[in-house]
Amino acid sequence: MDIGAPARYNWSGPGDRRSATARCRGGCDRREAAALTASVSHAILAEETERQLKTEEGIVAEVIQIKDIARYAGQEVTVRGWVYNKTGKGRLQFILLRDGSGQAQCVAFKREMDAEAFEIVRGLTQESSLLITGEVRPDERAPGIPGGFEIGIRDLQLLQQAQDYPITPKEHGTEFLMNHRHLWLRSNRQWAILRIRATIIKAMRDWLDDQGFLLVDTPIITPAAGEETTTLFEVDYFGELAFLAQTGQLYNEANIMAFGKVYCFGPTFRAEKSKTRRHLIEFWMLEPEIAFCSLEELMDIEEGLVTYVVAQVLEKHSQELALIERDVSKLRAITAPFARISYDDAIERLQGLAEATDDPEAKAELAIAWGEDFGSPQETALAEQFDKPVFVYNYPTAVKAFYMTPVEGRPEVCRSVDLLAPEGYGEIIGGSERIHELDLLEQNIDKMGLGREAYQWYLDLRKFGTVPHAGFGIGIERTVAWICGLNHVRETIPYARLLNRKYP
RNA sequence: UCCGUAGUAGCUCAAUUGGCAGAGCAAUCGGCUGUUAACCGAUCGGUUCUUGGUUCAAGUCCAAGCUACGGAGCCA
Numbered sequence: 001m002d003i004g005a006p007a008r009y010n011w012s013g014p015g016d017r018r019s020a021t022a023r024c025r026g027g028c029d030r031r032e033a034a035a036l037t038a039s040v041s042h043a044i045l046a047e048e049t050e051r052q053l054k055t056e057e058g059i060v061a062e063v064i065q066i067k068d069i070a071r072y073a074g075q076e077v078t079v080r081g082w083v084y085n086k087t088g089k090g091r092l093q094f095i096l097l098r099d100g101s102g103q104a105q106c107v108a109f110k111r112e113m114d115a116e117a118f119e120i121v122r123g124l125t126q127e128s129s130l131l132i133t134g135e136v137r138p139d140e141r142a143p144g145i146p147g148g149f150e151i152g153i154r155d156l157q158l159l160q161q162a163q164d165y166p167i168t169p170k171e172h173g174t175e176f177l178m179n180h181r182h183l184w185l186r187s188n189r190q191w192a193i194l195r196i197r198a199t200i201i202k203a204m205r206d207w208l209d210d211q212g213f214l215l216v217d218t219p220i221i222t223p224a225a226g227e228e229t230t231t232l233f234e235v236d237y238f239g240e241l242a243f244l245a246q247t248g249q250l251y252n253e254a255n256i257m258a259f260g261k262v263y264c265f266g267p268t269f270r271a272e273k274s275k276t277r278r279h280l281i282e283f284w285m286l287e288p289e290i291a292f293c294s295l296e297e298l299m300d301i302e303e304g305l306v307t308y309v310v311a312q313v314l315e316k317h318s319q320e321l322a323l324i325e326r327d328v329s330k331l332r333a334i335t336a337p338f339a340r341i342s343y344d345d346a347i348e349r350l351q352g353l354a355e356a357t358d359d360p361e362a363k364a365e366l367a368i369a370w371g372e373d374f375g376s377p378q379e380t381a382l383a384e385q386f387d388k389p390v391f392v393y394n395y396p397t398a399v400k401a402f403y404m405t406p407v408e409g410r411p412e413v414c415r416s417v418d419l420l421a422p423e424g425y426g427e428i429i430g431g432s433e434r435i436h437e438l439d440l441l442e443q444n445i446d447k448m449g450l451g452r453e454a455y456q457w458y459l460d461l462r463k464f465g466t467v468p469h470a471g472f473g474i475g476i477e478r479t480v481a482w483i484c485g486l487n488h489v490r491e492t493i494p495y496a497r498l499l500n501r502k503y504p
Numbered sequence: 505u506c507c508g509u510a511g512u513a514g515c516u517c518a519a520u521u522g523g524c525a526g527a528g529c530a531a532u533c534g535g536c537u538g539u540u541a542a543c544c545g546a547u548c549g550g551u552u553c554u555u556g557g558u559u560c561a562a563g564u565c566c567a568a569g570c571u572a573c574g575g576a577g578c579c580a
Contacts, residue, residue, distance in 0.1 A: 089543090090536040109537070126530095143540050163531095164514075169541045170529045171516055175572050231578080247580095272578055273505065285580060376576075418580095430580060475580030500572085 061133050066102035069149045072136045079104060079151065082186070083128045083162075093121045095153075097132060098186070102145040106132050108153040120158055127186070129159040145188075145319060174490075181495060182504045192320035193491055196313055197480045201265070203312035204286050204474070207305050208263050213288060216255040218248030218264040224454035231272045244269035249471060250458050252289035253434060256469055257461060263288040275499045276376070277488040278426055280477055282497040289471030295415045295433050298470040299391050302419055302429055303336050305474070306389060310334040313483055326485045330423065333387050340391040343413060344370070349385065350378055373399040379427060383420040389428070393417040402444040404432040417472075425482035431472025438462035 061076040069077075081099030088094075091110035096103055108121040124130070134154040142150035166176075167183055177184045184190055205215070221235055222245050233244040248264035255262040265286045272279065288301065310331055313321070321328055341349070347370050354366035365377040373395070374382070383390060397406055397414040404414040415433035420426060435441045441462055445452055452459065480492035490496040495504060 085539095085541080087539040087542055088536080089539060092537040092539080094539050094542090096540085105540085107538080111537085139538090141538065141540085166514070166530090168515055168530045173516075173573085176515070268580085270579075274578060276575075276577090276579095279579070283580070373578095427580065473580060478580060 060131065066097070066099045066104045066144070067146065069102070069104055069136055069144075069151075070146065073138055073149060074136065076133065076135050076154070077151070078131055078133045079106075080131045081129070083124050083126055083130070084186075086124050086126070088122060093118075095121065095124060095132070096143065097130075097151075098145075103147075104144045105142040105147075105150040106134065106153050107150055113153060114155065117153075117155055120156060121153065123161070124158075125162050126165040127162040127183075129162070131157045131159070145323075178490065178496070178501060179503070185494060189324055190491065192317075192323040193480065193484050193486065194494060196317050196320050196484055197476070197492060199313055199316050200309055200480055200483065201284075201286075201476060203309040204305060205263075205265065206312075207308045208288060211261070211301075211304075213261045213263050214259045216252070216259060216262040216264060217266070218245065218251035218255075220245050220266065224450075231270045233269050233271050246270050247285070247473065248287050249289065249473065252287055252471055253458070253469065254461055256289050256291040256471075257465065257467075261288070261290045273499060278376075278478060278481075280489055280493065280496055280498065283489075283493070284476040285473045286476065287471060287473040289469065291467050291469045293433075293470040294468070295393060295417055295470060298431055298433070298472060299338075299340060299393070299417055302391075302417075302431065302472060302474075303338050306338075306419070306429075306479075307334060307336050309479070310483060321484075324484055324486075326483075330387070330485075331483065334389070338389050338391055338419070339386055340393060342393055343395045346374075346382055346392050350374075350382060353381055371396050371398065376426065379420055380424040383422050383424065383426070387422055389419050389421050391417050391419055400432070402448045402450065403434050403441065405435050406440075415470075421478070421482040423482065423485070425478060427475075428478045428482060429472050429474045431470065433468065433470040436462060436466045436468050438466070 060078045062072075062078065064072055064077045064079060066079055066081070079097060079099055081097045083095055084098040084103055085096035086094065093108040095106040095108070097106050108118055110118045132151060132153055133156065134151040136149055136151055138148060139150050140148060142148060144150070165183070166180055167187065185194065209215070221237065221242050223242060232246060235242045235244060245266075246268050248266065248268075252262055252264055255264075263286060266284065267282055268285050269282055271281065288305075290298070290301065293301075314328060314331055318328070321331075347368060350366055350368050354363050354368075357363055357366070365375075366381055368374070368378055374392075382392070393416065394407060394413040395416045395418070397404065397412055400414050400416050404416045407413050407415060417429075417431050418427045419429035421428045435444065438459060441459065442452065445455055445459075477489040477492040480486070481489050484492070486492060490498060
């Protein structure tokens with residue numbers, strides 16, 4: 001469990017008025033400064049004021065980001081941020097200041113600074129906001145991100161003295177942390193995960209852009225179901241029924257006929273009553289779609305995308321991966337090619353595993369007959385046989401969506417492929433060749449009872465220059481959970497929407 | 505929706521066979537010149553999830569409900 005910012009402080013009660021700047025910018029008396037706290041605080045935040053301050057009395061030096069601290073060794077700088085931790089040793093005080101880019105230890109010696117400024121340091125509470133000015137010096141004892149450098153405090157300006165920050169140094173329960181998600185984001189572990197998430201999304205988009213894909217946005221409010229009607233959120237669209245999108249795929253199929261290779265990226269919504277570590281009600285998905293593409297070519301693309309994303313995270317986030325204690329040797333193993341096994345083969349392997357085990361419980365969990373879709377324990381058992389993601393292709397047509405192409409001469413299976421992540425993270429990608437023949441698609445829509453009217457535009461695509469094509473969807477949160485080694489997707493998104501949670 | 509576990513101080517938890525409601529952390533006050541979730545001393549802190557029941561006596565037993573967590577199904 002993640003712990004919050006540690007803090008120890010033993011001075012400054014609620015009645016104290018310490019939220020004054022150490023020195024008012026007009027050179028005014030400190031008592032006046034206290035009275036002016038609010039207006040000064042606002043002013044400090046303004047860019048113009050910052051420039052003014054630089055010209056006065058040396059309170060503010062060059063404002064830097066803590067991630068760049070090593071470049072400023074020996075120089076006086078100003079950092080702006082929040083108190084992540086404070087350790088008092090009497091006349092010596094340590095502040096761990098975070099500024100969003102990193103963390104730096106700031107050290108206050110009573111003898112070396114103004115008495116009142118020192119008292120402000122002594123009274124600092126967890127998550128109080130302030131500006132600190134002082135000299136950067138290398139010190140191998142200094143913790144931080146990156147660490148190894150600290151700031152000897154010469155002066156500071158308190159913006160706000162925080163009171164009773166709820167996330168304390170000891171462990172907290174999931175419910176408490178999720179109720180305080182807006183504050184939990186400040187904790188190291190959450191900070192690291194969400195930075196990696198951003199890189200994963202950027203890497204996916206960079207790779208696709210470089211491969212000649214075009215980002216083409218698809219609607220969030222849609223007139224018809226993408227797949228099944230039971231899992232949709234309904235929207236009142238000026239008196240008519242509409243739905244929140246659960247996929248952009250059908251629109252992607254229209255878009256490839258205009259642009260060749262496209263992808264959409266956005267939130268999708270599923271009103272499923274799923275309550276597992278792999279499910280969110282609102283989740284983000286990236287969906288590429290390619291004209292003139294076979295299932296084999298689709299697997300090549302997925303493999304290229306996933307290996308690039310993992311490599312980018314390894315290259316850019318060694319610091320964050322260390323912070324969340326991810327075993328990076330497992331990630332370094334993620335290189336092409338990935339194993340490709342058929343559904344038939346997968347069933348045989350699972351039946352073999354079930355036979356091999358003596359544990360009756362495990363035997364029951366693994367039991368599967370041809371034609372059934374994999375359950376969660378089966379998916380995990382299958383993926384455990386590989387130390388890389390594994391492709392499983394040609395699933396039974398009956399368990400897959402209506403638009404997937406049947407295999408020629410063997411219509412009971414279809415040209416579909418899932419990518420299962422290792423370490424029990426399950427399916428992160430689902431994709432297929434799409435049916436491009438009008439008759440067959442119409443038959444399937446009728447068979448599923450979906451109603452042709454709603455799919456007229458989709459059927460049009462098979463009338464005006466239809467071509468073989470394929471595409472897939474990759475779930476961002478599952479990918480982040482796997483790459484970060486998290487046991488639940490709720491930590492992979494800033495504000496998770498779960499079965500019983502829409503707050504904060 | 506089903507199965508399992510839990511709900512006690514702001515947080516994380518303890519409380520023997522049904523017999524005075526307890527600790528660590530946080531907060532508050534004091535001490536400390538190299539801390540890494542610092543440490544030491546003191547103080548403050550309670551509708552034991554709710555409702556009803558059994559009992560001389562209920563945090564503990566019974567019933568119903570609520571909430572959360574873990575798992576299943578469904579899926580990315």
